[in-house]
Amino acid sequence: MTTVDTAPAVAPAARTARAWRTLCSSRTAVIGLAIVAVHVVIALLAPLLASYDPIAGDASQALLGPGGAHWAGTDQYGRDVLARVLYGGRYALGVSVAATVVSVALGTVAGCAAALRGGWFDDLLGRVLDAVLAVPAVLALLVVVTALGTGPAVIVLAVAVVFVPQVVRVVRGAALAVVPADYVTAARARGEGTWSILRREVLPNIVDVVCVEFAMRASWVVLLISSLSFLGFGADPPTPDWGLMVAENRTAITVVPMASVAPIIALATLVIGLNLAADGLSKAWGVDRIREGS
């Protein structure tokens, strides 16, 4: 009987192992994920790594260039730039991950449901999403933020409004390729509900598309959230945040260039890491835009 009990675990374990192997075979994916991992570790360990308080200013130390005491110099309020950059990833990563998870999760469920139900539901959802997509992303974000005020929860909501339609389109395309398969028909003939078909039959077969979609959306979300901060709609001063730092220090860029360049480098490496990961994952798992139908 032991074999029977362990049976369900065997296939998923083998599958995870295979997914991991193909992932490791792609150098792009490994490098990308490594960069992202470094950013995550830095954000988590920022209190240990930084030797200054990122918020406390010291007017006597304002506008210093890089030196022994302040490796990346200080900004106009005398705050240590390095400490602010190290802490700045916390906001960017935290809000971005939350926003991406919400967008991809909602988009996946809606996309699969649209592919599975078809008919008027699919049509209606498609037209509504088209309407949302017609509004430029930053404009839509600003509308939501202006109406509901700032704060992480509002930013997550705003990003979801912008990105869910795009995720829905991609996932719907991938799910449409699975839905006509006979195993889905068999589940329908059993009379299973939409949710159970979606979870048992459709999702496992598009999980690679969803993963790639997640990595790709994450890089866009990071950029978008930083743009919001730059425009003054994201993090409130004096929160250490990359977008906000660039906005604060761009007027002093000729005096202390590092104060603007350091957060830009941090942001750029994170986005490059996410992009490499998305690219590598999609190649390693055989997902490309043609198959996604979008």
Place this chain on the structure above:
Amino acid sequence: MTPLVSVNSLSVAYRSGGRDVPVVREVSLEAAAGRTLALVGESGSGKSTLAAALLGHLRHGSRVTGGSVEVDGRDVFALPAPELRRLRGRTVAMVAQNAGQALTPSMRVGRQIAEAGGDIPVIDLLDQVRLPRPAELARRYPHELSGGQQQRVALAMAIAARPKVLVLDEPTTGLDVVTQRGVLDLIAALRDELGLAAVLVSHDLGVVAHLADEVCVLKSGRVVESAPTRQLFARPAEPYTKRLLASVPRLDDAGLALVRESGERDIRPRAVVPGDAPVAVSARDVTVDYGRSRVVHGVSFEVRRGEVLALVGESGSGKSTLAWALAGLRTPSGGTMTHESGDLARPAQRRPMSLRRRVQLVFQNADTSLNPRRSVGDAVRRPLRFFRTAGGRAESAERARRLIADVRLDPALADRLPAQLSGGQRQRIGIARALAGEPDVLVADEITTALDVSVQAEVLRLVDDLRRERDLACLFISHDLAVVRGIADRVVVLRGGVVVEEGPTEAVFAAPRHPYTRRLMAAALEPDPDARPPVEVTPDWADAAQEGDVWTDHGDGHRARRWRPADTSATPDAPDTPPTSIAEGVS
């Protein structure tokens, strides 16, 4: 005369996991102008690899590990790329299995044929492949043609540059028997007209017997037996060839053939259905519509417990639509369908659970009927849990193993993924999944069409065993009359959504009364090169059924729809009529 194609101890292998896996092993063969050489074998025998090698093409990752392929005196694998390109099309041309995919969907067929090269006008080529109204047809897009017409267009493209060798990879697989017959006759005619050397790859021994001059039987990349067609079919030398031949169902079998290891056939008499067996499913005047077009026009039938009823017809005859309606996937627009425990006219989701599990469907294509990401044990466990036919987790796992054993598979396979099983094994799992609901009606939709001939025989036997053991009512859907012959107790012949003939299997096969049934029987290809059509075909006929006077009765439940010979002035049917409904989408 020197042969046009000569393959000298060719070996092909691909690399997998750091070592060579041989696909073709030291195969030698020759084909001469005006002759047809057939490569026969089951899936995995290397026949398609061999066919592609004749065009100097190998699948990605494969390479020639020994021997050579000479076509028209040139070694194709030694040719530089530009010359190889010239060789393809001008000297050797290929017709692929699925013409629907071989044609570009966004280009008119006339332009595609013109692109294939050669100086012959497109219209003449279309005329040569016996397509009616070639000028009009050239302006159509591939999707506007039927499967048979697409295959004819593919043939026209292949012969456009007047090649010397024609390689045909399963040219008629997936076509109906009647269409298949037409395409095969055309290939034979073209070969004779143009003096082509034809190399035919097929798993269908009926096709081979009909077309080939010499046959080469392949198994696991090796030539098992090579002989002139007549000799091979009359006196096969190797046990493998004998078994293969014996596995082919024939129109004159009185029951299912059981093939012994030595290749002898035992005919197992059909199970006797007791006269008082209860009716499991009955359909009365069922109509099904797709949008505005009606694909099933008032079909009635009954299936009793322990009985196999065959629904036979070409694609577009509405047989798969009827299966879907029974399974609750499509709601009939009229008529009644009843099960002994409830009404079947409602879609699956609205049927009570107890009724839903009683009617189960087995799919045609075992490759897509199982979720590739879930173990096969999981596929069988799901309905057990869903229909609550098994209690707890442990019980359902145990029941799933028993069901897998019931379909004559090793229960240890439960942990495998579908991709790790063969086509026949997957189809058995599909049957096990259907049995998990403890149904009393099994709807089998072309379940053997995609299988190799020996596997097909095993699956047919399994279905026959199961209906005896479990007293199942089975609706067996097929386009192949020979397959139906051994297993069905009664036959219903459908044409365009209308029943044209029905009756006990023996009676229908002994004396088919309707011209359409006769046409189907005449088109069935027997594995015997000297086989004559068992019945005479009435080429022209018209429907003569009238309100209140639809049937001519031939006794014992055997009846045919009324018909009359057509006026001689009427135009005969075109060889392939284009699809008139979207019913093909599900068949």
